[in-house]
Amino acid sequence: MLSGDQGLPDGIGMARLAWSRLPTADGAAPLPEGPAASAPAQDELFVGAVESLDYEVIENYAYREEQAQRSKFWVPYYIMLKWFFALLIGVGTGLAAIFINLAVENFSGWKFTLTFAIIQHSYFVGFLVYILLNLALVFSSVYIVTQFAPAAAGSGIPEIKGYLNGVDTHGILLFRTLVGKIFGSIGSVGGGLALGKEGPLVHTGACIASLLGQGGSAKYHLNSRWVQIFESDRDRRDLVTCGCAAGVAAAFRAPVGGVLFALEEVTSWWRSHLMWRVFFTSAVVAVVVRSAMNWCDSGKCGHFGAGGFIIWDISGGQEDYSYQELLPVAIIGVIGGLLGALFNQLTLYITKWRRTYLHKKGKRVQIFEACLISLITSTVSFVLPLLRKCSPCPELETNSGIQCPHPPGTDGNFVNFYCSKDNEYNDLATIFFNSQDDAIRNLFSAKTFHEYSAQSLITFLVMFYSLAVVTFGTAVPAGQFVPGIMIGSTYGRLVGMSVVKFYKKLNVDEGTYALLGAASFLGGSMRMTVSLCVIMVEITNNLQLLPLIMLVLLISKAVGDFFNEGLYEEQARLKGIPLLDSRPKQVMRNMNAKDACKNQKVVCLPRVSRVVDIVSVLQSNKHNGFPVSRCQF
């Protein structure tokens, strides 16, 4: 397409460059023939740098010429391809989610089965095997990330949020980032760290979408010319929006929540035309995930059976609420706001400290750090349940489908761990010495009154909170949804226990309070509103609880906002990603261009300039856009 104007630095050629320039992908910039190809070696210097994207159509002569040359089949082909890509993004993200879940569940399952089998003979050997298995998984994750895909570390949501709002961070949407994210999160989540796979899934969806938009990866020769018609940043942003929604839809099996998540994150560039396509992608994900889970129901997927997706089975749970419950619910909201804001603040300090002192010393330190945290996490999760004494099994209804104690190694409630008697279980092991999804399911579980002692829950809360804070920012793919849900549901269940004790007549279920606690912590930390609310409703599949969830979110967000910004905003700021609000801040209202130009590299051009001069200025950097103003210095 660019072959017609090789090396011609004329106005039309430059203009064409301006609107057809792709964000630097896989280090293979799409300007190989152009005059800017003289400095490709600078690429490495730009790691971590951000670049703005052009989401407006630039209506210049070159654009119009290009449009005039298009055949009449172009528009139908373009629309068809858009929808086809939406389908592919849905299928791809769905499959990626299933793959990650399958792998994580099976690794965790094997790990726990093996450890259970060994501790029947020797606790020390069992402990050692448990620690080493976790270490191996975490090491594989951190090795992949540090050596191969540095952009795959963390949750990726701040970067995606930036991308959707017009800021491109180098390397976040590459093929190797995708691979690193998928395999890295299998290692980090399977290795039992205090982090989740939901954030990485959003990033995975966005990567798949972006790679499709590029027509494959140029570096790995997986591309095709036929599908390379999404040249503008706007089209690619639309695809990434679809991918982002698909990721959320896959992570929580919440198609509507996915759409609303994409919508809430895209603060300033939303187009309502896009919504339907985003929704379609989410629905495709739902169909793919559902089909796969139906297939797995027959037992072909190893340990991945009922588990693997956070779905709270509402059947038998609390379906209604009374007005007296509003007070404890409000208390949960306040706790969520406080703990969430504290979490944001602590992670901010730790991330700053890591950046300044630790991660400068190279990749080995990062690997060592992740392995150390893995050792600590394994030790805590193994040793603490040992210190708790066993509880007798409650009298369960025979048709409730719950077994107590649960046979070791399979997913379920009432883990017996070291308890010798047949009708005993260890309540701390049920949440601590279990895979994340099972732990959450156990915390959310309905009709299991007094399953946990307050002491166990408080121990778990303190330890897991500390672990989540310390783990945040290590060089592995890490989501904050699952730690948030675990922390929140723990104190939620604590409040629920006291409500059950206090209001004896109400049809109250501790599991409902655990759910509200989870919502409150996520609200207090991430400050998302509508999407979080809908995700929570879709997880429970019960619209009756909507007002309670909303109340909790309103309070926790308000309390959190009193102290600091949301987790993603804080992290984005720390990473140097400028997120613009839809409305300018008060302080910006009184600024003028002179203030904004201060300390910036400003190029002054005379009123009448030669094209060559302007071209040379444009070539001297890799920015995609330039504010033009009349400053006087």
Next chain:
Amino acid sequence: MLSGDQGLPDGIGMARLAWSRLPTADGAAPLPEGPAASAPAQDELFVGAVESLDYEVIENYAYREEQAQRSKFWVPYYIMLKWFFALLIGVGTGLAAIFINLAVENFSGWKFTLTFAIIQHSYFVGFLVYILLNLALVFSSVYIVTQFAPAAAGSGIPEIKGYLNGVDTHGILLFRTLVGKIFGSIGSVGGGLALGKEGPLVHTGACIASLLGQGGSAKYHLNSRWVQIFESDRDRRDLVTCGCAAGVAAAFRAPVGGVLFALEEVTSWWRSHLMWRVFFTSAVVAVVVRSAMNWCDSGKCGHFGAGGFIIWDISGGQEDYSYQELLPVAIIGVIGGLLGALFNQLTLYITKWRRTYLHKKGKRVQIFEACLISLITSTVSFVLPLLRKCSPCPELETNSGIQCPHPPGTDGNFVNFYCSKDNEYNDLATIFFNSQDDAIRNLFSAKTFHEYSAQSLITFLVMFYSLAVVTFGTAVPAGQFVPGIMIGSTYGRLVGMSVVKFYKKLNVDEGTYALLGAASFLGGSMRMTVSLCVIMVEITNNLQLLPLIMLVLLISKAVGDFFNEGLYEEQARLKGIPLLDSRPKQVMRNMNAKDACKNQKVVCLPRVSRVVDIVSVLQSNKHNGFPVSRCQF
């Protein structure tokens, strides 16, 4: 606030006028002291005229001066009031919805009970009473609308859509429009016309929101200075968005659907900050409606019991689908697209014809027209079931909760109408001689195979479709959701019947197909996507059907788009409301300012103009915004 610069036509004063000007409310323009007050009598000339709204903050000296004078308590008060108003809008719209539903259900219930009682003795007297009751209700509705609130006619959604996109239609958000809408729709829906109360509820919510934003109605001395701080169009638009979402949430008991409806209709001015407040309002509506319905469950609300809100009870219905069902579902989508597009085209012609020939002749003709249509509707709905022969009751499970035949006068399935035997019912009367909500519930009803004969359904489809087309555009408040759902569910059930006959082994339910048919017709006519899909999911409270509903909507929208625009867009265009897409159309890309200025009133000003000249030009009209360009003629 404006008292400081009475009659001073200086620049600051004019600028202040520009940003503090409210849309003309109740004929009491907020410029009584200003120089523009000289021509208030022109008001009547502007009925039906549209005016653009200023949704951008105009950053001029006056605005900054005003901001500087605000006390430090202003911002907290402002935010608090915003949320308080969101609460009030939710409560108000919820109460309005309950009032309308209560009134409609009770009027309908009494009407049917009385008619049933009389036809035991004489069919002719029963028919006469039925006709007269309907006529009285419709007459009250059309009289209120034509004499008192002309802007309350129709659904109001095109106008609200226009308002949210920056176009103010005169009179749509007045207090009398609100009153006319509420009482008018009770009359028109209770009178059995082929129209619904859902569109009017959206308008009602918007009116309540706008009146709150104005701080009450100035004309009826119901205002307060304390709450009049929402001066800018932007703030008022935000409130109206909340009201619009509240209306949908109230109409369908679908809080998420309400938010998405508002989002989808607001094409170009969406702010993600607003979303949470909109969602809060919707949730408040859900709580209010739910509380009221719980209260009514004890039988205190007359005929308003289980009925009154379109909720399809999923229990016992089809919960899953197989891949073989995709073909019949796609066929439903195509039928929906074709019939929906035809509906739009026919209503367009009829509305044009009415405007040109009928409604020019004055209010009496409008009243006569509505009464005539009421007579025709009553006759058709009474006489046609008489011509059908009775069907024997199917063998129902004793615990299904369905009675056959249903006792006359109460809401339910299997209406026996004139059938003498105890175990017979009239299938056409079950849908035709019943209140709308009951008819829809009967069409959606699960586990009632072969309840309707194909002949009855086809008769109903043809007659109701014709009635809906003819009724559209009369001078009564009229929504198109319910007619759409009734038409769609009829052919959906027809397709479902053939599926049940053809694929004998599948767990297919005719009611599910009725639901899909309803979605397809609404999709084919209104061309809404995400919001409609979520509303349908919330009505059924079953996420499993989401992919099917989505498939149906995708197909029906695509088929419909092939023929014409959506119903609301067509009607908005007919009413002269310019709806701008978020992206300019292809033809606009090649236009320049000269083309746009053609045939328009263009005022040319010299480069250096006196303030007095500009002020006189600004005063010569009532527009809120002016494009300034350099045209050469």
